[in-house]
Amino acid sequence: MLVMEMMSLLLFIAVCLVLLAGFPVAFSLAGTALGFAFIGQLTGTFDAAFLEAIPNRLFGIMTNETLIAVPLFVFMGVMLERSKVAEQLLDTMALLFGPLRGGLGISVMIVGMLLAASTGIVGATVVTMGLLSLPTMIKRGYDPKVATGAICASGTLGQIIPPSIVLVLLGDVMSSAYQQAQLNMGIFSPETVSVGDLFVGALLPGLLLVGMYILYIIGVAIFKPQAVPPIPAAERAELNRRELFIRALKVLVPPLFLIVAVLGSIMGIGIQATPTEAAGVGAVGAIILALAQRQFSLAILREVMRTTVQVSSMVFMILIGAAVFSLVFRGFGGDEVVAEILHNLPGGVFGAVLVVMLVMFLLGFILDFIEITFVVVPIVGPILLAMDLNPVWLGVMIAMNLQTSFLTPPFGFSLFYLRGVAPPTITTMQIYRGVMPFIAIQILALSLLALWPQLATWLPKVVYGG
Structure with missing residues (x-):
């Protein structure tokens, strides 16, 4: 039994080392697991019945209707x-809030919140x-630390604000985990x-986080006004109030309508839809929104579909690799080892x-949320x-925790994304210094x-109800 437990721990460590070496995630998970299963067969420490499953x-993964939402949301x-x-949202919002420090x-x-609720990527x-915004903020005299921190923080809102791909994948996994937990306790319930549930549960924590971010920006404006100057009056004078109001309506209404259509259909505004159906609506x-913006063509559609296929294929290949890893890990009794460790803490x-x-x-530094x-x-x-523990609460905690690791130096993924497009200056x-206050806000929100x-x-x- 001790040998099996050691093999399960070695399997987990080996997977992490292979991933750090830069090999593709899906093939690293499945390949390493199958290699350990072969060794286990030779040494008599692994039950082949797990491989037969x-x-x-895999058939269950490919026929899972919930996961159809992934390519649709992508x-x-x-x-x-x-x-x-x-681009249009940023320009208009800048003019609306321009007079303020x-x-x-x-x-x-x-805009980050609206994009998070619209794209989830x-x-x-x-x-x-x-x-779009970093060059403008630097040009207007913003402290680079405040500007970069705000952009990184707003960009990671796509992790927690629905409809989020993170929540789609997490919801499916949490559902299976909840059923497994009930079976382990001898409870046979269809619940x-x-x-x-996760979409609706993440809504208030996500909005709370946005509010805390905005309060921080207001605090900087009060105590360090030179770091966040207003837009010069000459630039704001190009549009009068009526023209600005009309422009704001034209820019804000379409994405807001899309958000309401997606989330509203899930929450029961009109007819209650499943997340997969809501993804189809989105x-x-x-x-329709691209047509209205005159940004739709066969060439754009072809490019969007190609990107969607690439991202969706990556997600499903990782899911298949993770399924193989999970079965082999359980075959070595790894779940029992983890359970014993957690219960004895x-x-x-x-x-x-x-x-x-x-x-x-910590794993968020080296692994993606998928x-x-x-x-x-x-x-x-x-x-x-x-x-x-409440499964909705646990799922939202995990999503917000992963969002925090995406922000944290030196390995936070959003920092790499911004570094790749930021000017050399x-x-x-x-x-790194710019995201520190936002990490503190994330930890505070997670604590709340x-x-x-x-x-x-x-x-x-x-x-x-219920």
């Missing part, structure tokens, strides 16, 4: 990116915001947790959650949920969510 597991996000919605920073936060949001809405449930969150935070969702959550999810150290789980659980109860 692989075809059924299509929606990429199409909106091509329709230049972000910190107005450009507030504009970046609001962190990399695309950070790159778009970096290309489960859905992607829609994809069609994105095409000091502090009980709080200690177990704290350690899991810390491990996920790998963490498919590899780590299936292992620790059933164990934590068996401790009588912006140093990496300025970007841990102290008051109702932030994530209240709205789903109101929407779905």
